[in-house]
Amino acid sequence: MVPKRHLWIALALTVIAAPVKAETIQVTIDKLVFSPATVEAKVGDTIEWVNKDMFAHTATVNGGWEVMIPPKKSASLTLKAAGAVDYFCRFHPNMKGHIAVAP
Amino acid sequence: MLIRHTAALAAMLLLGTAPLAQAADKPTDPQIAHIAYTAGVIDVEAAKQALKKSKNKEVLAFAKDMVRDHEAVNVQALDLVKKLKVTPEDNDTSKALTKAAAGERAKLAKLKGAAFDKAYVDNEVAYHKQVDGALETLLIPSASNAELKSLLETGLKIFQGHEQHAEHVASMLK
Numbered sequence: 001m002v003p004k005r006h007l008w009i010a011l012a013l014t015v016i017a018a019p020v021k022a023e024t025i026q027v028t029i030d031k032l033v034f035s036p037a038t039v040e041a042k043v044g045d046t047i048e049w050v051n052k053d054m055f056a057h058t059a060t061v062n063g064g065w066e067v068m069i070p071p072k073k074s075a076s077l078t079l080k081a082a083g084a085v086d087y088f089c090r091f092h093p094n095m096k097g098h099i100a101v102a103p
Numbered sequence: 104m105l106i107r108h109t110a111a112l113a114a115m116l117l118l119g120t121a122p123l124a125q126a127a128d129k130p131t132d133p134q135i136a137h138i139a140y141t142a143g144v145i146d147v148e149a150a151k152q153a154l155k156k157s158k159n160k161e162v163l164a165f166a167k168d169m170v171r172d173h174e175a176v177n178v179q180a181l182d183l184v185k186k187l188k189v190t191p192e193d194n195d196t197s198k199a200l201t202k203a204a205a206g207e208r209a210k211l212a213k214l215k216g217a218a219f220d221k222a223y224v225d226n227e228v229a230y231h232k233q234v235d236g237a238l239e240t241l242l243i244p245s246a247s248n249a250e251l252k253s254l255l256e257t258g259l260k261i262f263q264g265h266e267q268h269a270e271h272v273a274s275m276l277k
Binding site: 093 | 168176256261
């Protein structure tokens with residue numbers, strides 16, 4: 001007979017372990033290139049852009065969110081909605097990225 | 104207008120025919136560094152004129168971006184020539200670019216309001232296209248130092264980005 005308390009702990013562990021942990025996904029910006037250009041993420045994950053350039057960039061979704069990424073700095077965004085988004089740098093629209101967000 | 108076009112044509116001829124000419128006509132690294140630096144300075148000066156004259160939010164934001172990016176590129180360029188112990192050397196292409204830019208600034212100085220905004224942004228599109236072409240067909244292929252070549256390649260991406268940004272601003276002015 002397993003003590004009731006142990007069962008409770010086992011149950012609690014199962015509940016805690018069940019939801020997939022939110023991750024932080026890094027996207028590096030070097031010489032005006034988002035790398036990787038395409039990332040797969042889940043709702044709740046955070047994208048962290050690491051800007052190695054001496055130039056300010058943005059990650060901008062038309063009609064959606066925008067993250068400012070200062071030179072030699074990082075900036076993050078936690079993904080709130082599922083779906084695929086294309087983003088670009090508003091200062092250098094030739095810089096493009098894509099995030100596929102799973103529910 | 105005529106002055107600008109004549110000078111621009113001179114610059115394009117210089118830039119455009121050089122790859123077909125003999126190797127001796129190819130710009131040297133000190134000349135390439137001077138041309139690239141000059142191209143940046145010209146765009147910063149154009150932007151500073153826009154910052155003084157324009158009242159349009161989009162145009163002002165664009166001009167600020169130009170100052171920030173081109174000053175950042177030129178800081179990198181100066182650091183690099185120092186490191187390589189290269190002294191940028193003035194040349195006919197740099198002179199033609201500077202002369203054309205002075206003509207453009209004089210023309211823009213006479214305009215006001217929406218007319219200025221449109222002329223400035225249209226010229227930014229044309230100017231960035233011209234520099235993109237020079238970088239792609241002449242300056243990058245002619246550069247012999249790998250670090251200089253790499254900086255020019257980054258410069259090309261910056262200029263291409265600005266060209267698209269300028270086209271976007273132009274579309275918003277219509």
